[in-house]
Amino acid sequence: MHKAEKKYEVGKVTDEEQAKQRQLKGILNKLTPQNFEKLFEQVKAVNIDNVVTLTGVISQIFEKALMEPTFCEMYANFCFHLAAALPDLSQDNEKITFKRLLLNKCQEEFERGEREQEEANKADEGEVKQSDEEREAKRSKARRRMLGNIRLIGELYKKKMLTERIMHECIKKLLGRCQNPDEVDIEALCILMSTIGEMIDHPKTKEHMDVYFERIKLLSNNMNLSSTARFMLKDTIDLRKNRWQQRGKVSWDPRYPLSEELAKLATVNVYSYHKIGSAFLERYRPQSYPPVRRISEFC
Template sequence: MKKVQQGHGSGFNNFQADAQKVKLEPVAPLQVSANRWDRKAMQIDPDSPELVDRKIMALLNKLTMKKFDSISDQVIAWANKSEKEKDGRTLIQVIRLILKKAIDEATWSELYARLCRKMMEQISPKVQDDGIKNPEGKPIAGGQLFRKHLLNRCQEDFERGWAKEATAAVKASEDEAAKAANQQSGTEEVALYSDEYYAAQKAKRQGLGLIKFIGELFKLLMMTERIMHECVKKLLGNVENPEEEEIESLCILLTTVGANLDIPKARAHMDVYFSRMKELAKSPNVSSRLQFMLQDIIELRERKWIPRNAAAALGPDGGAVAGSGSGAPRPRLKVGDLSNFGKISKGQPMAFGPGSVFAGKKGVESKRESLSRTSSSSNMFSMLSQNTEAGTNNTAKGEALR
């Protein structure tokens, strides 16, 4: 051990001696630059849009059901900064950020819809936009202004044509992948996961997120039933050669709002919609994936809009009982009862796949009514702003916007 320490010390001394022999060039002192970082100079104006973006996005990232009251109050406080503005620019900015989060995170669209509902109810009545007035010529303020800006934003985002752009980009990417596969092996995966492919998938995800968010707004009485029916009619307008995004959007919309629309006074309309959907489920122009999606919605209505995983419920004795689905009810099973374990039930024959996909048409013509047929390039949410002025007074009076 002693020898090792001596060797280490001698090596260090040799290193110092070698370093002294090296001639080092003199280093110029650091100069203070004109655009140097200064903490005081980098402070953001509290009224600047950059600070609003940072604060609102930070709050929305923390928004959960447990923290809903505290976070939503802070968001409303930021939106109320428009009290000192005549154009409501801070309110518009907050709405834009909320809508962006809602369509990017469709799983939490219900939570963001609840935030919008609370904001519509609690926004300060002093917040107004001099550029937006009611039919009487008075500026719209408070919750009515919030609702109008929100609906306008929903319309503008859909009018950008996300569906067409997404479909075109995906098809172009798939065509490139097919060509590359014929030329060189291993390039198909590169083409499929190109920047255009990811951009198209993002646009599609955001478009479907917008559909779901609008449905959640309707469930919270921020949109009228007539708007929802017009949206469904637009999506069902082209039965002969439907677009993929139209069918997928229809399924998302009906999954979200079907139970709320299927009420006695609208039952005739719903019957016509589902007659059309049964036709689409058998159409050769519809892919198998979309046919199964349509069939799932048809069966969902047959179960009285009860999800399949919730069709079975627990009885008072803790046993599982059949839900509201069709067929003979199952006998109640007591917890721990293994008397029938291993026995095969000889009941109804087993059927594979959806049984009613290829069922014949019965009574379709008698129930059909005329639906407006539009091209796939039309905006199915173009009517959002048409009812904004008409529903403004009803919102303030709490008449459920119906």
């Protein structure tokens, strides 16, 4: 375990630390599937020897992933390799690991998304005075971050950076609003299911998944939802029936370049969960699962 040589005060960032973060940002800005290995070595060469630097690089990876969700799989892979390459840190006799800080960031972004959605809804209800443009910009930004974060969470799970139990908690959270479902939550749920479905849907979790999909079926027939939301839910049901084999899935081998045309298409359709598929699925079977909840418990 690597012990941090300096103790950093909260809110205080040294000139040396700012220089490190600028260097890391410059490297991450150039990251593509083609130059992955080369730039990974460059990040490793930066002296990530304390909690401040490690927290900073995780935050920068998250920001990149949320702004470029088409490449969430690549950023999750980057986290996977970085966690293996970096030593655990110790500060104030407390062990600090990459995975622990990553989990904290996932939770922080998830809760932030919920707050921003609530604020946007308050604006819609007239509780906050804003112009139509300001209100729509706030809603759009909150939606982009929420959907990008949920896609990244799913990709991190596929790399075993997050546990299956956490995925179940995310699903239950997104299914939680029974009487007045939020359409952004529904879209996030469909993205998460399309990302992790093949990996999380196995005999040991069948009872849980059946309960989730009973709820999804009820939502898909809720006429208070837009037709777009209902179709997304129905497509997710069909996806499970088809054993999670997505039609028209866009994927690529990171060893080969992604054409500019295809990259542009992927970016345009990045939030259409049925347009952009996930690749390189892995099987992982944990030993314990959260208690099964009946549909009534979601309401």
